[in-house]
Amino acid sequence: MKLGVCYYPEQWPEQFWAQDAREMRELGLRMVRIGEFAWSRIEPEPGRLEWDWLDRVFAILHAEKLHIVLGTPTATPPKWLVDRYPDMLAHDEHGRPRGFGSRRHYCFSSPAYREQAARITELLAQRYGQHPALSAWQTDNEYGCHGTVLSYSQAARTAFRRWLRLRYVTIQALNEAWGNVFWSQDYNDFEQIDPPVGTVTEANPAHRLDYQRFASDEVISFNRIQVEILRNKSPGRDILHNFMGFFTGFDHHRLSKDLDVASWDSYPLGATQNFFLNEKEKQLWAETGHPDVPAFHHDLYRGMCGGRWWVMEQQPGPVNWAHWNPAPAEGMVRLWTWQAFAHGAEVVSYFRWRQVPFAQEQMHAGLQRPDRIVDQGGLEAGQVDEDLRGLGPHALAENPKHHADVALVFDYQSIWMSDIQPQGADFNAMELCFRAYSALRQIGLNVDVVSPESDFTHYSMVVLPVQMRNDEALAAKLQSTGARLVFGPRSGSKSEDFHIPSQLPPGAFNVLTGVRVTRVSSWPPGITWAISLGGRLVAASRWREDIECDADDVVGRFQDGKPAIVEKGRCLYVAAWLESEGWMHVLLDASRKAGLDPHVLPEGLRLTRRGPLQYILNFSNSPMTYGPSTENAHCLLGSREVPPRGVSIWSLGQKASTTNN
Ligand code: GAL
Numbered sequence: 001m002k003l004g005v006c007y008y009p010e011q012w013p014e015q016f017w018a019q020d021a022r023e024m025r026e027l028g029l030r031m032v033r034i035g036e037f038a039w040s041r042i043e044p045e046p047g048r049l050e051w052d053w054l055d056r057v058f059a060i061l062h063a064e065k066l067h068i069v070l071g072t073p074t075a076t077p078p079k080w081l082v083d084r085y086p087d088m089l090a091h092d093e094h095g096r097p098r099g100f101g102s103r104r105h106y107c108f109s110s111p112a113y114r115e116q117a118a119r120i121t122e123l124l125a126q127r128y129g130q131h132p133a134l135s136a137w138q139t140d141n142e143y144g145c146h147g148t149v150l151s152y153s154q155a156a157r158t159a160f161r162r163w164l165r166l167r168y169v170t171i172q173a174l175n176e177a178w179g180n181v182f183w184s185q186d187y188n189d190f191e192q193i194d195p196p197v198g199t200v201t202e203a204n205p206a207h208r209l210d211y212q213r214f215a216s217d218e219v220i221s222f223n224r225i226q227v228e229i230l231r232n233k234s235p236g237r238d239i240l241h242n243f244m245g246f247f248t249g250f251d252h253h254r255l256s257k258d259l260d261v262a263s264w265d266s267y268p269l270g271a272t273q274n275f276f277l278n279e280k281e282k283q284l285w286a287e288t289g290h291p292d293v294p295a296f297h298h299d300l301y302r303g304m305c306g307g308r309w310w311v312m313e314q315q316p317g318p319v320n321w322a323h324w325n326p327a328p329a330e331g332m333v334r335l336w337t338w339q340a341f342a343h344g345a346e347v348v349s350y351f352r353w354r355q356v357p358f359a360q361e362q363m364h365a366g367l368q369r370p371d372r373i374v375d376q377g378g379l380e381a382g383q384v385d386e387d388l389r390g391l392g393p394h395a396l397a398e399n400p401k402h403h404a405d406v407a408l409v410f411d412y413q414s415i416w417m418s419d420i421q422p423q424g425a426d427f428n429a430m431e432l433c434f435r436a437y438s439a440l441r442q443i444g445l446n447v448d449v450v451s452p453e454s455d456f457t458h459y460s461m462v463v464l465p466v467q468m469r470n471d472e473a474l475a476a477k478l479q480s481t482g483a484r485l486v487f488g489p490r491s492g493s494k495s496e497d498f499h500i501p502s503q504l505p506p507g508a509f510n511v512l513t514g515v516r517v518t519r520v521s522s523w524p525p526g527i528t529w530a531i532s533l534g535g536r537l538v539a540a541s542r543w544r545e546d547i548e549c550d551a552d553d554v555v556g557r558f559q560d561g562k563p564a565i566v567e568k569g570r571c572l573y574v575a576a577w578l579e580s581e582g583w584m585h586v587l588l589d590a591s592r593k594a595g596l597d598p599h600v601l602p603e604g605l606r607l608t609r610r611g612p613l614q615y616i617l618n619f620s621n622s623p624m625t626y627g628p629s630t631e632n633a634h635c636l637l638g639s640r641e642v643p644p645r646g647v648s649i650w651s652l653g654q655k656a657s658t659t660n661n
Pocket residue numbers: 141142145265267313319320321351361364
């Protein structure tokens with residue numbers, strides 16, 4: 001468990017650097033990420049390389065025993081490069097090239113830009129690849145940020161046609177797969193196919209899905225160019241990329257196969273304001289962030305790279321980019337850091353060292369204020385360092401790899417399918433996954449968010465909130481486990497080619513669930529139904545399905561008597577969009593039947609187990625009295641009285657439960 005920070009020495013006078021490095025070390029920071037936006041200062045003109053300043057930065061950080069994460073600067077191609085290779089720009093859906101003057105203006109498919117990205121990566125790797133202070137590489141920065149995965153440039157068009165040719169081989173196969181007999185959409189040649197934009201009404205969903213798949217593959221192959229250079233020129237260093245929150249623009253499971261470490265950028269308050277949470281939640285969690293927003297991503301990214309993951313950028317104070325940017329409540333920077341460690345992070349690195357007084361992000365806090373005085377975030381980072389010292393090396397060695405009891409399946413292609421054809425304006429697949437996840441956390445369960453390709457044998461329960469892609473291999477795999485299975489609405493409702501499966505949804509999952517969906521309805525806001533579930537009523541909205549089933553038991557019925565939740569053997573099928581409380585009750589019951597021991601937690605309290613360690617995290621504004629009930633549990637940090645936005649850590653015996661006492 002190490003702390004780190006993102007640092008931009010090129011943005012500060014050189015006479016600050018040595019003091020900055022000393023203060024970083026004194027604060028307890030060990031890792032420093034640099035360089036990812038510094039291209040114009042490394043190579044101010046074509047071929048004129050200015051290494052001296054960066055050499056000195058390396059020397060200064062090294063002298064303070066700080067470990068360096070060096071970013072390749074390819075998210076910010078400089079002006080001279082854009083002028084030289086104007087075709088490298090990404091194009092928007094109207095065919096307009098993206099302008100220079102912010103970042104991420106390149107097109108992943110541009111051969112010229114791929115060459116330039118390889119060239120600068122190679123130069124950096126040659127210069128610093130063996131430097132003793134260099135511990136890791138970050139490729140680029142936040143692939144896809146600001147909506148930049150999809151580009152409609154000429155380069156993208158050419159690459160898309162090539163991609164289609166490889167996938168389908170013959171144009172007849174493509175016509176068949178896309179259903180091009182519909183509306184006379186047949187093509188005679190791959191060269192006739194354009195990206196799916198500019199059409200009069202919606203483009204063919206299969207065309208759109210393939211464009212999304214293609215664009216995802218372009219990100220992966222772009223990244224791979226850098227990875228291959230770095231592996232070759234800088235062996236022994238970890239290679240990572242910083243992913244984002246609630247971002248599904250490319251298949252992160254596939255891209256991360258090329259990395260050593262998955263990292264992500266955690267901005268809990270920005271995400272709480274900018275994503276799908278409702279008004280009440282946005283207010284309730286304005287200063288703390290919804291507790292499960294970071295946790296969901298920690299558990300998602302832990303599922304990549306064999307469990308090795310970091311938080312590359314941790315929110316240190318107010319940010320600048322959300323609709324509203326409150327300051328975090330006191331204690332939150334420390335609590336977020338502990339939450340990440342609780343979920344298994346190797347490193348938590350804050351963005352950024354100091355608030356910069358100019359340009360786009362001047363309103364974004366850092367660990368220091370612009371006047372070089374330590375800010376609240378810095379104080380709390382220092383507190384975490386003290387916590388870690390207090391725990392000592394023995395306790396830290398106990399933060400082990402850990403399998404949760406519950407797996408939640410997260411499939412990027414299913415999210416794309418749902419986004420392309422939501423059928424109801426508010427059918428948000430990402431939200432559905434999050435709601436199911438959050439319900440599991442509210443009943444105290446630990447969750448691995450995993451890809452459909454995972455091994456499920458060691459899980460007691462597997463939850464598939466929106467496995468929309470009819471994945472026969474997954475169905476077979478699930479069949480051979482003993483786990484309790486919970487399927488959400490729209491499961492198995494689209495084939496790989498974006499057709500309705502011939503046996504009707506849930507396609508291959510029919511064998512497990514005994515369900516056939518004969519009709520679906522989506523409903524505008526304000527319409528809800530009660531589902532009677534185990535003697536209580538829970539609410540559903542947005543979506544409901546008419547099903548035929550040979551289930552053993554109708555667990556929940558809509559108020560009109562039709563089946564809403566059905567059980568067959570160890571499988572549960574939910575034929576509606578459940579509100580949060582409904583998910584909680586369904587999952588309470590299912591997890592008990594799976595032999596787990598769920599408990600509804602007080603609002604804002606979260607428990608996270610890693611091997612023998614039990615973390616108790618209090619996101620609420622009230623103190624909570626909470627601790628393990630086993631005799632041989634001993635407290636490593638904090639106490640049974642967990643203050644608002646506080647944390648306690650316990651070492652448990654082998655088998656222990658945690659109770660409210
Ligand atoms: C991230 C990005 C950083 C910075 C930060 C601000 O998305 O990687 O460069 O812009 O957001 O919160």
